[in-house]
Amino acid sequence: MHRHNLVVRFSETDMLGHVNNRNFFMYLEEARIRFFHDLELVAEEWNFILASVKCDFLKQAYFGQSLAIETYVTRIGNSSFHLHQHIKDQETDENIARGESVVIQYDFQTEKSKPMDESMRTSLEKYQMQKLKGGL
Template sequence: MHKHEVVVRFCETDMLGHVNNKNYFVYLEDARIQFFYDAAVIGEKWNYVLASTKCDFVSQAFFHQTLIIESMISRIGNSSFQLDQNILDKDTGNLIAKGESTIVSFNFDKQASEKLSDEVRANLENYLMNV
């Protein structure tokens, strides 16, 4: 499991005093990009597109709260993989939100998906969830 930490900034909250829903996607993206680097999923050039993403809001987050984003692989296909993420309160461990993304290996010259390399597949398997 990959872990990434963020601290909620004031500008990420709204008039209700909690983190605005759009910012959860920013946190998930921030952790996802760091996961790509740490898991050695990217090579010399960026060759992935985000096919889908969703976020379920479980509880509220607030200004200056420290959050941990856990990222793990739940599925590896021929040309894509699914990344599941949990946003947790660092102090309590309480679940704040759950994210899910489908990422596709993409050849931008051909404008088509392409098979995941054996090396990338092996690196992703290191983060595969135990089911």
């Protein structure tokens, strides 16, 4: 599991006083990019595109709340991999939201997917887990 921590900023809340739903996608992206960098998956130039992203909202989050985003790899294909992410309250460990995404290694010159090399596959396997029963 890869873990990324953040604190909810005031600008991420809406008139209802909670984090606006669009910002959960930003949190997932922030953790996903940190995951790529920490695993050294990013070459000199960006080499991934996001094919799919989903978020289930379970509880509200508020300004000043400390959150942790846990990222797991659930599937590794030839040129793509699936990520499973949990956004949790750092103090209570309660799930706030769950996300799932499909990431493709991409050649921007040919505009096509490209196979992952063995070192990338090995790095991803260190964070691989079996998909939970019932989906996310």
